[in-house]
Amino acid sequence: MRLEIRDVHKRFANGAGDHIVIERMDLSVGEGEFVTLLGPSGCGKTTLLNIVAGFVRPERGTVRVGDRPVEGPGPDRGVIFQDYALFPWLTVRGNVEYPMRRTGIKTRERAERLQALLRMAHLEGKERLYPAQLSGGMKQRTAVCRALASDPQVLLMDEPFGAVDFQMRLKLQEELERIWVENRITVLMVTHDVQEAVYMSDRVIVMSPDRGRIIDDVRIDLPRPRERRSERYHEYTDLLLDRLGEAFADARAES
Ligand SMILES: Nc1ncnc2c1ncn2[C@@H]1O[C@H](COP(=O)(O)OP(=O)(O)OP(=O)(O)O)[C@@H](O)[C@H]1O
Ligand SMILES: [Mg+2]
Known part of the structure:
Protein backbone atom coordinates (compact mmCIF):
# COMPACT_ATOMS: atom_id res chain seq x y z
CA MET A 1 0.00 0.00 0.00
CA ARG A 77 0.52 -0.20 10.23
CA GLY A 78 2.95 -2.40 12.14
CA VAL A 79 5.37 -0.60 14.42
CA ILE A 80 8.79 -1.63 15.73
CA PHE A 81 10.24 0.60 18.42
CA GLN A 82 13.89 1.15 19.17
CA ASP A 83 13.97 -1.18 22.20
CA TYR A 84 11.74 -3.80 20.49
CA ALA A 85 9.15 -3.19 23.26
CA LEU A 86 8.25 -6.86 23.64
CA PHE A 87 5.96 -7.69 26.55
CA PRO A 88 8.34 -9.34 29.05
CA TRP A 89 5.50 -11.28 30.72
CA LEU A 90 4.48 -12.95 27.46
CA THR A 91 6.30 -15.70 25.57
CA VAL A 92 7.36 -15.38 21.92
CA ARG A 93 4.02 -16.91 21.02
CA GLY A 94 2.11 -14.55 23.34
CA ASN A 95 3.89 -11.52 21.90
CA VAL A 96 3.31 -12.49 18.27
CA GLU A 97 -0.32 -13.47 18.89
CA TYR A 98 -1.12 -10.30 20.77
CA PRO A 99 -2.04 -8.11 17.76
CA MET A 100 -4.01 -11.00 16.26
CA ARG A 101 -6.10 -11.31 19.42
CA ARG A 102 -6.72 -7.58 19.39
CA THR A 103 -8.01 -7.71 15.82
CA GLY A 104 -10.17 -10.73 16.63
CA ILE A 105 -8.47 -13.35 14.48
CA LYS A 106 -9.84 -16.83 15.27
CA THR A 107 -7.77 -19.41 17.16
CA ARG A 108 -7.08 -21.65 14.21
CA GLU A 109 -5.99 -18.92 11.84
CA ARG A 110 -3.93 -17.40 14.62
CA ALA A 111 -2.02 -20.65 15.10
CA GLU A 112 -1.39 -20.96 11.36
CA ARG A 113 -0.24 -17.41 11.01
CA LEU A 114 1.98 -17.74 14.07
CA GLN A 115 3.72 -20.76 12.57
CA ALA A 116 4.21 -19.07 9.21
CA LEU A 117 5.73 -15.98 10.85
CA LEU A 118 8.04 -17.99 13.10
CA ARG A 119 9.19 -20.06 10.15
CA MET A 120 9.96 -16.94 8.14
CA ALA A 121 11.93 -15.41 11.01
CA HIS A 122 13.77 -18.67 11.83
CA LEU A 123 12.18 -18.79 15.28
CA GLU A 124 10.58 -22.23 15.12
CA GLY A 125 10.74 -24.03 18.44
CA LYS A 126 11.18 -20.78 20.38
CA GLU A 127 7.51 -20.04 20.96
CA ARG A 128 7.54 -20.91 24.67
CA LEU A 129 10.53 -18.73 25.56
CA TYR A 130 10.20 -15.35 27.26
CA PRO A 131 12.03 -12.24 25.97
CA ALA A 132 14.59 -12.50 28.80
CA GLN A 133 15.56 -15.94 27.46
CA LEU A 134 16.20 -14.70 23.91
CA SER A 135 19.31 -13.27 22.26
CA GLY A 136 19.16 -9.72 20.93
CA GLY A 137 18.65 -11.03 17.41
CA MET A 138 15.81 -13.32 18.45
CA LYS A 139 14.12 -10.45 20.26
CA GLN A 140 14.38 -8.29 17.21
CA ARG A 141 12.97 -11.03 14.97
CA THR A 142 10.14 -11.57 17.45
CA ALA A 143 9.39 -7.85 17.24
CA VAL A 144 9.34 -8.15 13.44
CA CYS A 145 6.89 -11.07 13.68
CA ARG A 146 4.68 -9.17 16.07
CA ALA A 147 4.69 -6.11 13.82
CA LEU A 148 3.73 -8.29 10.84
CA ALA A 149 1.14 -10.35 12.75
CA SER A 150 -1.80 -8.08 12.00
CA ASP A 151 -0.87 -8.35 8.32
CA PRO A 152 -0.12 -4.62 8.01
N1 LIG B 1 6.14 15.30 23.29
C1 LIG B 1 7.00 16.29 23.05
N2 LIG B 1 6.90 17.47 23.68
C2 LIG B 1 7.75 18.49 23.41
N3 LIG B 1 8.76 18.42 22.52
C3 LIG B 1 8.90 17.26 21.86
C4 LIG B 1 8.05 16.13 22.08
N4 LIG B 1 8.44 15.12 21.27
C5 LIG B 1 9.50 15.59 20.57
N5 LIG B 1 9.78 16.87 20.91
C6 LIG B 1 10.84 17.73 20.35
O1 LIG B 1 10.76 17.60 18.94
C7 LIG B 1 12.05 17.58 18.36
C8 LIG B 1 12.19 16.33 17.50
O2 LIG B 1 12.16 15.17 18.32
P1 LIG B 1 12.24 13.71 17.70
O3 LIG B 1 12.13 12.76 18.83
O4 LIG B 1 11.25 13.59 16.62
O5 LIG B 1 13.70 13.72 17.10
P2 LIG B 1 14.53 12.54 16.40
O6 LIG B 1 14.91 13.02 15.06
O7 LIG B 1 13.77 11.27 16.48
O8 LIG B 1 15.83 12.47 17.33
P3 LIG B 1 16.72 11.19 17.77
O9 LIG B 1 17.57 10.88 16.59
O10 LIG B 1 17.53 11.72 18.91
O11 LIG B 1 15.81 10.08 18.17
C9 LIG B 1 13.02 17.66 19.52
O12 LIG B 1 13.41 19.01 19.63
C10 LIG B 1 12.21 17.26 20.72
O13 LIG B 1 12.66 17.90 21.87
MG1 LIG C 1 14.10 9.45 17.49
Missing part, protein backbone atom coordinates in the same frame (compact mmCIF):
# COMPACT_ATOMS: atom_id res chain seq x y z
CA ARG A 2 1.21 3.48 -0.79
CA LEU A 3 1.97 5.94 2.00
CA GLU A 4 1.36 9.67 1.42
CA ILE A 5 2.43 12.44 3.77
CA ARG A 6 1.07 15.80 2.64
CA ASP A 7 1.74 19.27 4.02
CA VAL A 8 2.30 18.02 7.57
CA HIS A 9 3.12 20.55 10.31
CA LYS A 10 4.01 19.72 13.87
CA ARG A 11 5.11 22.01 16.65
CA PHE A 12 5.79 21.43 20.30
CA ALA A 13 5.69 23.94 23.12
CA ASN A 14 9.04 24.19 24.88
CA GLY A 15 10.28 26.51 27.62
CA ALA A 16 11.03 29.31 25.14
CA GLY A 17 7.72 29.14 23.29
CA ASP A 18 6.75 27.10 20.27
CA HIS A 19 9.25 24.95 18.47
CA ILE A 20 8.33 24.02 14.90
CA VAL A 21 9.63 20.49 14.43
CA ILE A 22 8.14 19.74 11.03
CA GLU A 23 6.90 22.26 8.53
CA ARG A 24 5.25 21.48 5.22
CA MET A 25 6.49 17.92 5.06
CA ASP A 26 5.61 16.14 1.82
CA LEU A 27 6.76 12.58 1.35
CA SER A 28 5.46 9.56 -0.55
CA VAL A 29 6.52 5.98 -0.08
CA GLY A 30 5.52 3.75 -2.99
CA GLU A 31 3.88 0.37 -2.59
CA GLY A 32 6.54 -2.13 -1.50
CA GLU A 33 9.21 0.53 -1.25
CA PHE A 34 11.78 0.68 1.59
CA VAL A 35 12.37 4.30 2.57
CA THR A 36 14.65 5.48 5.37
CA LEU A 37 14.67 8.74 7.30
CA LEU A 38 18.22 9.81 8.14
CA GLY A 39 19.12 12.89 10.16
CA PRO A 40 20.75 14.32 13.26
CA SER A 41 19.27 13.82 16.71
CA GLY A 42 16.25 16.01 17.29
CA CYS A 43 15.40 16.65 13.62
CA GLY A 44 11.94 15.11 13.98
CA LYS A 45 12.35 11.56 12.69
CA THR A 46 10.53 9.89 15.56
CA THR A 47 7.89 12.61 15.52
CA LEU A 48 7.21 11.97 11.84
CA LEU A 49 7.07 8.21 12.38
CA ASN A 50 4.67 8.71 15.31
CA ILE A 51 2.46 10.88 13.13
CA VAL A 52 2.34 8.13 10.49
CA ALA A 53 1.70 5.52 13.21
CA GLY A 54 -1.19 7.67 14.49
CA PHE A 55 0.28 8.19 17.96
CA VAL A 56 0.84 11.92 17.39
CA ARG A 57 -1.53 14.30 15.62
CA PRO A 58 -0.13 16.98 13.30
CA GLU A 59 -1.58 20.50 13.47
CA ARG A 60 -2.05 20.46 9.75
CA GLY A 61 -1.74 18.13 6.80
CA THR A 62 -2.71 14.54 6.12
CA VAL A 63 -1.23 11.08 6.11
CA ARG A 64 -2.82 8.41 3.94
CA VAL A 65 -2.25 4.69 3.79
CA GLY A 66 -3.68 3.73 0.42
CA ASP A 67 -6.98 5.67 0.26
CA ARG A 68 -7.49 5.83 4.00
CA PRO A 69 -6.54 8.89 6.06
CA VAL A 70 -4.68 8.10 9.28
CA GLU A 71 -6.75 9.11 12.28
CA GLY A 72 -5.07 7.00 14.95
CA PRO A 73 -3.12 3.78 15.34
CA GLY A 74 -4.42 0.82 13.33
CA PRO A 75 -3.65 -2.74 12.27
CA ASP A 76 -2.77 -1.53 8.76
CA GLN A 153 0.23 -2.76 4.74
CA VAL A 154 3.00 -0.59 6.13
CA LEU A 155 5.87 -1.35 8.50
CA LEU A 156 7.24 1.53 10.61
CA MET A 157 10.58 1.06 12.37
CA ASP A 158 12.32 3.53 14.68
CA GLU A 159 16.01 2.65 14.91
CA PRO A 160 15.21 -1.04 15.19
CA PHE A 161 18.88 -1.96 15.71
CA GLY A 162 19.76 0.88 18.05
CA ALA A 163 20.45 -1.23 21.10
CA VAL A 164 22.79 -3.90 19.71
CA ASP A 165 26.52 -4.14 19.04
CA PHE A 166 28.08 -3.60 15.64
CA GLN A 167 28.38 -7.24 14.52
CA MET A 168 24.86 -8.04 15.61
CA ARG A 169 23.63 -4.95 13.86
CA LEU A 170 25.03 -6.10 10.52
CA LYS A 171 23.47 -9.52 10.99
CA LEU A 172 20.09 -8.07 11.88
CA GLN A 173 20.17 -5.77 8.86
CA GLU A 174 20.75 -8.80 6.68
CA GLU A 175 17.94 -10.76 8.33
CA LEU A 176 15.48 -7.92 8.14
CA GLU A 177 16.40 -7.26 4.53
CA ARG A 178 15.72 -10.91 3.70
CA ILE A 179 12.33 -10.77 5.45
CA TRP A 180 11.48 -7.60 3.56
CA VAL A 181 12.52 -9.12 0.21
CA GLU A 182 10.19 -12.06 0.93
CA ASN A 183 7.24 -9.85 1.91
CA ARG A 184 7.75 -6.65 -0.12
CA ILE A 185 5.81 -4.62 2.37
CA THR A 186 5.98 -0.81 2.34
CA VAL A 187 8.58 0.30 4.91
CA LEU A 188 9.42 3.60 6.58
CA MET A 189 12.46 3.25 8.84
CA VAL A 190 14.41 5.71 10.98
CA THR A 191 18.16 5.51 11.45
CA HIS A 192 21.22 7.56 12.38
CA ASP A 193 23.47 5.16 10.56
CA VAL A 194 24.58 5.93 7.00
CA GLN A 195 25.83 2.37 6.37
CA GLU A 196 22.53 0.94 7.48
CA ALA A 197 20.58 3.36 5.31
CA VAL A 198 22.56 2.31 2.21
CA TYR A 199 22.32 -1.38 3.01
CA MET A 200 18.56 -1.45 3.53
CA SER A 201 16.89 1.29 1.53
CA ASP A 202 15.47 1.96 -1.89
CA ARG A 203 15.47 5.66 -0.97
CA VAL A 204 17.08 7.66 1.82
CA ILE A 205 15.48 10.91 2.97
CA VAL A 206 17.98 13.21 4.67
CA MET A 207 16.22 15.49 7.16
CA SER A 208 17.42 18.76 8.64
CA PRO A 209 16.81 19.91 12.24
CA ASP A 210 15.65 23.17 10.66
CA ARG A 211 11.91 22.42 10.61
CA GLY A 212 12.40 18.91 9.36
CA ARG A 213 13.28 20.17 5.91
CA ILE A 214 14.16 17.43 3.42
CA ILE A 215 17.76 18.10 2.36
CA ASP A 216 17.89 15.29 -0.14
CA ASP A 217 16.01 12.26 -1.37
CA VAL A 218 18.61 9.75 -2.56
CA ARG A 219 17.70 6.67 -4.56
CA ILE A 220 20.05 3.77 -3.77
CA ASP A 221 20.42 2.08 -7.10
CA LEU A 222 22.30 -1.09 -6.08
CA PRO A 223 21.31 -4.74 -6.53
CA ARG A 224 20.30 -6.72 -3.40
CA PRO A 225 21.68 -8.14 -1.24
CA ARG A 226 24.16 -5.30 -1.23
CA GLU A 227 27.90 -5.71 -1.28
CA ARG A 228 29.15 -3.58 1.60
CA ARG A 229 32.70 -3.46 0.27
CA SER A 230 31.84 -2.33 -3.24
CA GLU A 231 32.97 1.00 -4.60
CA ARG A 232 29.44 2.16 -5.38
CA TYR A 233 28.33 1.34 -1.86
CA HIS A 234 31.04 3.67 -0.59
CA GLU A 235 30.03 6.35 -3.06
CA TYR A 236 26.55 6.30 -1.56
CA THR A 237 27.80 6.38 2.04
CA ASP A 238 30.08 9.32 1.14
CA LEU A 239 27.23 11.18 -0.52
CA LEU A 240 24.97 10.66 2.50
CA LEU A 241 27.74 11.74 4.89
CA ASP A 242 28.05 14.98 2.92
CA ARG A 243 24.31 15.54 3.15
CA LEU A 244 24.35 14.78 6.86
CA GLY A 245 27.10 17.38 7.20
CA GLU A 246 24.71 19.93 5.70
CA ALA A 247 22.03 18.85 8.14
CA PHE A 248 24.41 19.35 11.08
CA ALA A 249 25.30 22.80 9.73
CA ASP A 250 21.56 23.61 9.77
CA ALA A 251 21.44 22.47 13.38
CA ARG A 252 24.20 24.91 14.33
CA ALA A 253 22.55 27.73 12.40
CA GLU A 254 19.29 27.05 14.19
CA SER A 255 20.60 26.98 17.76
Whole structure:
Protein backbone atom coordinates (compact mmCIF):
# COMPACT_ATOMS: atom_id res chain seq x y z
CA MET A 1 0.00 0.00 0.00
CA ARG A 2 1.21 3.48 -0.79
CA LEU A 3 1.97 5.94 2.00
CA GLU A 4 1.36 9.67 1.42
CA ILE A 5 2.43 12.44 3.77
CA ARG A 6 1.07 15.80 2.64
CA ASP A 7 1.74 19.27 4.02
CA VAL A 8 2.30 18.02 7.57
CA HIS A 9 3.12 20.55 10.31
CA LYS A 10 4.01 19.72 13.87
CA ARG A 11 5.11 22.01 16.65
CA PHE A 12 5.79 21.43 20.30
CA ALA A 13 5.69 23.94 23.12
CA ASN A 14 9.04 24.19 24.88
CA GLY A 15 10.28 26.51 27.62
CA ALA A 16 11.03 29.31 25.14
CA GLY A 17 7.72 29.14 23.29
CA ASP A 18 6.75 27.10 20.27
CA HIS A 19 9.25 24.95 18.47
CA ILE A 20 8.33 24.02 14.90
CA VAL A 21 9.63 20.49 14.43
CA ILE A 22 8.14 19.74 11.03
CA GLU A 23 6.90 22.26 8.53
CA ARG A 24 5.25 21.48 5.22
CA MET A 25 6.49 17.92 5.06
CA ASP A 26 5.61 16.14 1.82
CA LEU A 27 6.76 12.58 1.35
CA SER A 28 5.46 9.56 -0.55
CA VAL A 29 6.52 5.98 -0.08
CA GLY A 30 5.52 3.75 -2.99
CA GLU A 31 3.88 0.37 -2.59
CA GLY A 32 6.54 -2.13 -1.50
CA GLU A 33 9.21 0.53 -1.25
CA PHE A 34 11.78 0.68 1.59
CA VAL A 35 12.37 4.30 2.57
CA THR A 36 14.65 5.48 5.37
CA LEU A 37 14.67 8.74 7.30
CA LEU A 38 18.22 9.81 8.14
CA GLY A 39 19.12 12.89 10.16
CA PRO A 40 20.75 14.32 13.26
CA SER A 41 19.27 13.82 16.71
CA GLY A 42 16.25 16.01 17.29
CA CYS A 43 15.40 16.65 13.62
CA GLY A 44 11.94 15.11 13.98
CA LYS A 45 12.35 11.56 12.69
CA THR A 46 10.53 9.89 15.56
CA THR A 47 7.89 12.61 15.52
CA LEU A 48 7.21 11.97 11.84
CA LEU A 49 7.07 8.21 12.38
CA ASN A 50 4.67 8.71 15.31
CA ILE A 51 2.46 10.88 13.13
CA VAL A 52 2.34 8.13 10.49
CA ALA A 53 1.70 5.52 13.21
CA GLY A 54 -1.19 7.67 14.49
CA PHE A 55 0.28 8.19 17.96
CA VAL A 56 0.84 11.92 17.39
CA ARG A 57 -1.53 14.30 15.62
CA PRO A 58 -0.13 16.98 13.30
CA GLU A 59 -1.58 20.50 13.47
CA ARG A 60 -2.05 20.46 9.75
CA GLY A 61 -1.74 18.13 6.80
CA THR A 62 -2.71 14.54 6.12
CA VAL A 63 -1.23 11.08 6.11
CA ARG A 64 -2.82 8.41 3.94
CA VAL A 65 -2.25 4.69 3.79
CA GLY A 66 -3.68 3.73 0.42
CA ASP A 67 -6.98 5.67 0.26
CA ARG A 68 -7.49 5.83 4.00
CA PRO A 69 -6.54 8.89 6.06
CA VAL A 70 -4.68 8.10 9.28
CA GLU A 71 -6.75 9.11 12.28
CA GLY A 72 -5.07 7.00 14.95
CA PRO A 73 -3.12 3.78 15.34
CA GLY A 74 -4.42 0.82 13.33
CA PRO A 75 -3.65 -2.74 12.27
CA ASP A 76 -2.77 -1.53 8.76
CA ARG A 77 0.52 -0.20 10.23
CA GLY A 78 2.95 -2.40 12.14
CA VAL A 79 5.37 -0.60 14.42
CA ILE A 80 8.79 -1.63 15.73
CA PHE A 81 10.24 0.60 18.42
CA GLN A 82 13.89 1.15 19.17
CA ASP A 83 13.97 -1.18 22.20
CA TYR A 84 11.74 -3.80 20.49
CA ALA A 85 9.15 -3.19 23.26
CA LEU A 86 8.25 -6.86 23.64
CA PHE A 87 5.96 -7.69 26.55
CA PRO A 88 8.34 -9.34 29.05
CA TRP A 89 5.50 -11.28 30.72
CA LEU A 90 4.48 -12.95 27.46
CA THR A 91 6.30 -15.70 25.57
CA VAL A 92 7.36 -15.38 21.92
CA ARG A 93 4.02 -16.91 21.02
CA GLY A 94 2.11 -14.55 23.34
CA ASN A 95 3.89 -11.52 21.90
CA VAL A 96 3.31 -12.49 18.27
CA GLU A 97 -0.32 -13.47 18.89
CA TYR A 98 -1.12 -10.30 20.77
CA PRO A 99 -2.04 -8.11 17.76
CA MET A 100 -4.01 -11.00 16.26
CA ARG A 101 -6.10 -11.31 19.42
CA ARG A 102 -6.72 -7.58 19.39
CA THR A 103 -8.01 -7.71 15.82
CA GLY A 104 -10.17 -10.73 16.63
CA ILE A 105 -8.47 -13.35 14.48
CA LYS A 106 -9.84 -16.83 15.27
CA THR A 107 -7.77 -19.41 17.16
CA ARG A 108 -7.08 -21.65 14.21
CA GLU A 109 -5.99 -18.92 11.84
CA ARG A 110 -3.93 -17.40 14.62
CA ALA A 111 -2.02 -20.65 15.10
CA GLU A 112 -1.39 -20.96 11.36
CA ARG A 113 -0.24 -17.41 11.01
CA LEU A 114 1.98 -17.74 14.07
CA GLN A 115 3.72 -20.76 12.57
CA ALA A 116 4.21 -19.07 9.21
CA LEU A 117 5.73 -15.98 10.85
CA LEU A 118 8.04 -17.99 13.10
CA ARG A 119 9.19 -20.06 10.15
CA MET A 120 9.96 -16.94 8.14
CA ALA A 121 11.93 -15.41 11.01
CA HIS A 122 13.77 -18.67 11.83
CA LEU A 123 12.18 -18.79 15.28
CA GLU A 124 10.58 -22.23 15.12
CA GLY A 125 10.74 -24.03 18.44
CA LYS A 126 11.18 -20.78 20.38
CA GLU A 127 7.51 -20.04 20.96
CA ARG A 128 7.54 -20.91 24.67
CA LEU A 129 10.53 -18.73 25.56
CA TYR A 130 10.20 -15.35 27.26
CA PRO A 131 12.03 -12.24 25.97
CA ALA A 132 14.59 -12.50 28.80
CA GLN A 133 15.56 -15.94 27.46
CA LEU A 134 16.20 -14.70 23.91
CA SER A 135 19.31 -13.27 22.26
CA GLY A 136 19.16 -9.72 20.93
CA GLY A 137 18.65 -11.03 17.41
CA MET A 138 15.81 -13.32 18.45
CA LYS A 139 14.12 -10.45 20.26
CA GLN A 140 14.38 -8.29 17.21
CA ARG A 141 12.97 -11.03 14.97
CA THR A 142 10.14 -11.57 17.45
CA ALA A 143 9.39 -7.85 17.24
CA VAL A 144 9.34 -8.15 13.44
CA CYS A 145 6.89 -11.07 13.68
CA ARG A 146 4.68 -9.17 16.07
CA ALA A 147 4.69 -6.11 13.82
CA LEU A 148 3.73 -8.29 10.84
CA ALA A 149 1.14 -10.35 12.75
CA SER A 150 -1.80 -8.08 12.00
CA ASP A 151 -0.87 -8.35 8.32
CA PRO A 152 -0.12 -4.62 8.01
CA GLN A 153 0.23 -2.76 4.74
CA VAL A 154 3.00 -0.59 6.13
CA LEU A 155 5.87 -1.35 8.50
CA LEU A 156 7.24 1.53 10.61
CA MET A 157 10.58 1.06 12.37
CA ASP A 158 12.32 3.53 14.68
CA GLU A 159 16.01 2.65 14.91
CA PRO A 160 15.21 -1.04 15.19
CA PHE A 161 18.88 -1.96 15.71
CA GLY A 162 19.76 0.88 18.05
CA ALA A 163 20.45 -1.23 21.10
CA VAL A 164 22.79 -3.90 19.71
CA ASP A 165 26.52 -4.14 19.04
CA PHE A 166 28.08 -3.60 15.64
CA GLN A 167 28.38 -7.24 14.52
CA MET A 168 24.86 -8.04 15.61
CA ARG A 169 23.63 -4.95 13.86
CA LEU A 170 25.03 -6.10 10.52
CA LYS A 171 23.47 -9.52 10.99
CA LEU A 172 20.09 -8.07 11.88
CA GLN A 173 20.17 -5.77 8.86
CA GLU A 174 20.75 -8.80 6.68
CA GLU A 175 17.94 -10.76 8.33
CA LEU A 176 15.48 -7.92 8.14
CA GLU A 177 16.40 -7.26 4.53
CA ARG A 178 15.72 -10.91 3.70
CA ILE A 179 12.33 -10.77 5.45
CA TRP A 180 11.48 -7.60 3.56
CA VAL A 181 12.52 -9.12 0.21
CA GLU A 182 10.19 -12.06 0.93
CA ASN A 183 7.24 -9.85 1.91
CA ARG A 184 7.75 -6.65 -0.12
CA ILE A 185 5.81 -4.62 2.37
CA THR A 186 5.98 -0.81 2.34
CA VAL A 187 8.58 0.30 4.91
CA LEU A 188 9.42 3.60 6.58
CA MET A 189 12.46 3.25 8.84
CA VAL A 190 14.41 5.71 10.98
CA THR A 191 18.16 5.51 11.45
CA HIS A 192 21.22 7.56 12.38
CA ASP A 193 23.47 5.16 10.56
CA VAL A 194 24.58 5.93 7.00
CA GLN A 195 25.83 2.37 6.37
CA GLU A 196 22.53 0.94 7.48
CA ALA A 197 20.58 3.36 5.31
CA VAL A 198 22.56 2.31 2.21
CA TYR A 199 22.32 -1.38 3.01
CA MET A 200 18.56 -1.45 3.53
CA SER A 201 16.89 1.29 1.53
CA ASP A 202 15.47 1.96 -1.89
CA ARG A 203 15.47 5.66 -0.97
CA VAL A 204 17.08 7.66 1.82
CA ILE A 205 15.48 10.91 2.97
CA VAL A 206 17.98 13.21 4.67
CA MET A 207 16.22 15.49 7.16
CA SER A 208 17.42 18.76 8.64
CA PRO A 209 16.81 19.91 12.24
CA ASP A 210 15.65 23.17 10.66
CA ARG A 211 11.91 22.42 10.61
CA GLY A 212 12.40 18.91 9.36
CA ARG A 213 13.28 20.17 5.91
CA ILE A 214 14.16 17.43 3.42
CA ILE A 215 17.76 18.10 2.36
CA ASP A 216 17.89 15.29 -0.14
CA ASP A 217 16.01 12.26 -1.37
CA VAL A 218 18.61 9.75 -2.56
CA ARG A 219 17.70 6.67 -4.56
CA ILE A 220 20.05 3.77 -3.77
CA ASP A 221 20.42 2.08 -7.10
CA LEU A 222 22.30 -1.09 -6.08
CA PRO A 223 21.31 -4.74 -6.53
CA ARG A 224 20.30 -6.72 -3.40
CA PRO A 225 21.68 -8.14 -1.24
CA ARG A 226 24.16 -5.30 -1.23
CA GLU A 227 27.90 -5.71 -1.28
CA ARG A 228 29.15 -3.58 1.60
CA ARG A 229 32.70 -3.46 0.27
CA SER A 230 31.84 -2.33 -3.24
CA GLU A 231 32.97 1.00 -4.60
CA ARG A 232 29.44 2.16 -5.38
CA TYR A 233 28.33 1.34 -1.86
CA HIS A 234 31.04 3.67 -0.59
CA GLU A 235 30.03 6.35 -3.06
CA TYR A 236 26.55 6.30 -1.56
CA THR A 237 27.80 6.38 2.04
CA ASP A 238 30.08 9.32 1.14
CA LEU A 239 27.23 11.18 -0.52
CA LEU A 240 24.97 10.66 2.50
CA LEU A 241 27.74 11.74 4.89
CA ASP A 242 28.05 14.98 2.92
CA ARG A 243 24.31 15.54 3.15
CA LEU A 244 24.35 14.78 6.86
CA GLY A 245 27.10 17.38 7.20
CA GLU A 246 24.71 19.93 5.70
CA ALA A 247 22.03 18.85 8.14
CA PHE A 248 24.41 19.35 11.08
CA ALA A 249 25.30 22.80 9.73
CA ASP A 250 21.56 23.61 9.77
CA ALA A 251 21.44 22.47 13.38
CA ARG A 252 24.20 24.91 14.33
CA ALA A 253 22.55 27.73 12.40
CA GLU A 254 19.29 27.05 14.19
CA SER A 255 20.60 26.98 17.76
N1 LIG B 1 6.14 15.30 23.29
C1 LIG B 1 7.00 16.29 23.05
N2 LIG B 1 6.90 17.47 23.68
C2 LIG B 1 7.75 18.49 23.41
N3 LIG B 1 8.76 18.42 22.52
C3 LIG B 1 8.90 17.26 21.86
C4 LIG B 1 8.05 16.13 22.08
N4 LIG B 1 8.44 15.12 21.27
C5 LIG B 1 9.50 15.59 20.57
N5 LIG B 1 9.78 16.87 20.91
C6 LIG B 1 10.84 17.73 20.35
O1 LIG B 1 10.76 17.60 18.94
C7 LIG B 1 12.05 17.58 18.36
C8 LIG B 1 12.19 16.33 17.50
O2 LIG B 1 12.16 15.17 18.32
P1 LIG B 1 12.24 13.71 17.70
O3 LIG B 1 12.13 12.76 18.83
O4 LIG B 1 11.25 13.59 16.62
O5 LIG B 1 13.70 13.72 17.10
P2 LIG B 1 14.53 12.54 16.40
O6 LIG B 1 14.91 13.02 15.06
O7 LIG B 1 13.77 11.27 16.48
O8 LIG B 1 15.83 12.47 17.33
P3 LIG B 1 16.72 11.19 17.77
O9 LIG B 1 17.57 10.88 16.59
O10 LIG B 1 17.53 11.72 18.91
O11 LIG B 1 15.81 10.08 18.17
C9 LIG B 1 13.02 17.66 19.52
O12 LIG B 1 13.41 19.01 19.63
C10 LIG B 1 12.21 17.26 20.72
O13 LIG B 1 12.66 17.90 21.87
MG1 LIG C 1 14.10 9.45 17.49
